[in-house]
Structure formats: structure tokens, C-alpha cells
Amino acid sequence: MPSSYSVARFFLPKSLKISLLLFSFCFMFCVHNIAIVNRSFVLHSIVASVARYIRIPTSNEIHQNPAFGVVSFDSFNLDYKINNVTCCVVKKPFLVIFVKSQATNFEQRAAIRRSWGDSQTWKIDAAYEFIVMFIVGLAEKTITDVQRKLVHENSKHHDIVQINVVESFYTLTYKLIGQFKWVTKYCTSAKYFMTTDDDVFVHVQNLVTYLVKFEEKNLYLGCVHSGSPPIRNPSSKYYVPYSVYSGLYFPDYCPGAGYVLSLHSLQLLFAQASSLPLLYIDDVYAGLLANIAKIKPTVSLRFYCEFRVPDDPCFLQYFITSHSHSATELLKMSTVVKSTEQGGYLCREKIFFREVLRFPL
Missing domain, CATH: 1.10.287 (Helix Hairpins)
Incomplete structure (x- = not known):
């Protein structure tokens, strides 16, 4: 033979x-x-x-390591220093969008309120209303006067939720759990939840139109990273030692620049958080919680992961998230998007070749 x-x-x-x-x-x-x-x-x-x-199983376990801030905690005891508990009483939103922001990022928040976060920017039916909330931590003690300005900002806009945890890379996951807790406690009238960053432009009209067609109870929607390995290089800020996570790769997850959960999915993830030590990479942590809860992420190429949408009318009328924008660029994007005309067959063809077949155009 x-x-x-x-x-x-x-x-x-x-x-x-x-x-x-x-x-x-x-x-x-x-x-x-x-x-x-x-x-x-x-x-x-x-x-x-x-x-x-080839479907070799990976790990769902995170092991505590206080040196990296990887500790177990009681998510129900996470306190808010600034809160707005009536936002979903005044409105009954279809969608609540939480923007992760640093306490000092006043310009980014102002730009979002004047661009994609302004309901007047979009033509959305009243039945599918959305609200935008900002979640921040405590500024470092060396930065003075920030808290006073933050309180003043919130008294004007009533859209800030501040967790009682000092801002740092290693406390990002506290912001994630802070969002989950807030929605679970104060906004169960919403059908969908989105988390994003303050340098992301969200095309809310496209998002709402997209979500209306979904009837999936366990929705976890966005760009999806599959088979991503932990970074084992100690010089990287994303370094994850074997002592914290021993798996060959992380379960599938949606990058934190923007993803959507149904209310039911959010509640399931929140229920798991108290039993899984806090991994400081918040989007990976959400993917671990989802995997434990047996919720698979749904990929949408309209979420541009960590990238910007191409400067092309076809893509500008199609995208949902575009990453890495300054405050000035967010305002400019709002003007550009509103002036973009709807395209026909050639746009559909271009999007198919670039986004589905991954051909550069």
C-alpha cells in the first residue's frame, strides 16, 4: 500500500x-x-x-492573582458615586447605550452628545427610542478639580454613572460589571444594551434598524474575535500569565469597541460575574462569561472592531461602529454621515466583495 x-x-x-x-x-x-x-x-x-x-477545548477558568488585580468580588456591592436612577423611568428605551469614558474625557463626552448621541441626528421611530449613558471611574488623586467638574456636567445632562473605583487599565472590568448592574437594577424596560468607547462613532439608526429584525433571546452581537491567544509577553500591558489563564486561546468574544447584548443575555452574564474572578481585559472577560452561560456571539461585519469605517459613501451608509475618533472627528463624522446618500447595486456589490469576501477595494 x-x-x-x-x-x-x-x-x-x-x-x-x-x-x-x-x-x-x-x-x-x-x-x-x-x-x-x-x-x-x-x-x-x-x-x-x-x-x-479542530475544536480542542479551551479553559473557562480565571485564577486569582492580586498583583494583576485579578480578584473575586461581590458584584452586587459595587457602589456608584454618581448615579441617575430615573433615566429609564422618564423614557422606556428600546436600546440603552453605555459609553466607557475616563473621568477627565470631557471633550469626548461633549462631542458624543452633539453627534451620534443626539436623537435629533437620526430618524428613528419613537417606539425604538434609545438613551446614551456614560460610565466613568474616579480620577487619580493627583488630578484635582475633576470631580467637581464631573458633578457639574452630570447636573446639566443627567447621563453619567460613576463607579467608586479609581480609573486604571486594571479596573476596566469593574466598569463592565457596573454597566451590567445598572441595567439590571434600573433599566429592565430596555430590550437591548450596547457597550462602546468614547472614541467610537455609533451609527444608531443603522443599529436600531438592524436590531428590530432580531428575535433571539440570547443575543450577543458584534465583530467577533475567534481563537485569540493570550499574550504571554510580560512587557505587554495585555500580558496574561499562565497562572491567571492557562487556556491555549480565549473563547470567542466581541471587542469592547462596541457590541450588543439582549437584556436576557446581559442578565445571564451578570449572574456569572460573582463566581468568575475579574480578568482585567474586559471584552475577553465578557466572552468568558458568555461562554459559561452558553451564549455564542453573532458576528456582524457592520461592526468595525478596532478600525475606522472606510471613507466611502457605500460604507458610511452601512456601518454600525467606527473606532479611534477624536472629539473633532466625531462631530465631523456626524455631518458626513447625515449627508451620505443611499447607494444602489454598486454599493451592495462593493460591500459584498470587501466585507464578505474580504477583498481590498
Whole structure:
């Protein structure tokens, strides 16, 4: 009986053999020339992707490590220093959008209120009203006068929720749980919840139109990262040691630049939070909670992950989130989006080739 190599050598077309040989050569050349630190990550990424593809299970466990702020806590005892408990009493929103912001980011919040966060920007039926809330932490003690300004800002707009935790990279997940708790306690009239960042432009009209067609009870919607490996390089701020998480790859998750949960999904995730130590990478943590709750993320290419929407009328009328915008750019985007005309067949074709087939245009 001939070996598998002999069979492959006999049956594979010559062109495919050459392609495989060139791919192997290029792969080994690239890996050899990547810096040692990056080479390790590249190889780890390949292993993680293969492991997920062939369905090797990964871990759902986070192990406590106080040095990294990875601790268990009682989510129900998370306190608010500033709160607005009647927002969903005055309105009965279809959608509540929480924007993660730093206490000092006054300009970003002002720009959102004047751009995509202003209901006058969009033509949305009253039955599908939305509200925008901002969640912040405590400013560092070295930054003076911030709290006074924040209280004044909230007295004017009534849209800030402040958790009683000092702002830092390692407390981002507290903001996530703070959002879950607030919606669970004060806004169960909403059908959907979105979390996003204050440098993201959200096309609320496209989002609402998109959500109206969903009837899924356990919705977890956005751009989806699959088979992402933990970064094991100690010099990275996203470093996750094996002692904290031992899995080859993280469960599928939606990047924190913007994703949507149904109210039921949010409540299920919140229920799991008290039993899973807080991993400081908040979007990965949400993915872990969802995986434990057996909720699979639904991918939508209209969420642009950590990227900006292309500056093209076809994509500007189609997207839901666009990342990395300054306050000035958020205001400009609002004007551009409102002036964008609806396209026809060529737009649909362009979007199909770029977003579905991933061809650059």
C-alpha cells in the first residue's frame, strides 16, 4: 500500500505542489525573520487558531492573582458615586447605550452628545427610542478639580454613572460589571444594551434598524474575535500569565469597541460575574462569561472592531461602529454621515466583495 506522501505526490496537481512549496518557504522565511518576541506570539497564534479550528477545548477558568488585580468580588456591592436612577423611568428605551469614558474625557463626552448621541441626528421611530449613558471611574488623586467638574456636567445632562473605583487599565472590568448592574437594577424596560468607547462613532439608526429584525433571546452581537491567544509577553500591558489563564486561546468574544447584548443575555452574564474572578481585559472577560452561560456571539461585519469605517459613501451608509475618533472627528463624522446618500447595486456589490469576501477595494 503506498504511503500518504506517495499518494499526494501522485495525485496533487503540479501547480498545487508548487503553491504549497512556495507557501511553506515564505512561512518559514517570515517566521525566521520576525523578532524573537513577536515570533513566539505568531507561533502561539497559529497553534491557538488550529486548536480552535479542530475544536480542542479551551479553559473557562480565571485564577486569582492580586498583583494583576485579578480578584473575586461581590458584584452586587459595587457602589456608584454618581448615579441617575430615573433615566429609564422618564423614557422606556428600546436600546440603552453605555459609553466607557475616563473621568477627565470631557471633550469626548461633549462631542458624543452633539453627534451620534443626539436623537435629533437620526430618524428613528419613537417606539425604538434609545438613551446614551456614560460610565466613568474616579480620577487619580493627583488630578484635582475633576470631580467637581464631573458633578457639574452630570447636573446639566443627567447621563453619567460613576463607579467608586479609581480609573486604571486594571479596573476596566469593574466598569463592565457596573454597566451590567445598572441595567439590571434600573433599566429592565430596555430590550437591548450596547457597550462602546468614547472614541467610537455609533451609527444608531443603522443599529436600531438592524436590531428590530432580531428575535433571539440570547443575543450577543458584534465583530467577533475567534481563537485569540493570550499574550504571554510580560512587557505587554495585555500580558496574561499562565497562572491567571492557562487556556491555549480565549473563547470567542466581541471587542469592547462596541457590541450588543439582549437584556436576557446581559442578565445571564451578570449572574456569572460573582463566581468568575475579574480578568482585567474586559471584552475577553465578557466572552468568558458568555461562554459559561452558553451564549455564542453573532458576528456582524457592520461592526468595525478596532478600525475606522472606510471613507466611502457605500460604507458610511452601512456601518454600525467606527473606532479611534477624536472629539473633532466625531462631530465631523456626524455631518458626513447625515449627508451620505443611499447607494444602489454598486454599493451592495462593493460591500459584498470587501466585507464578505474580504477583498481590498
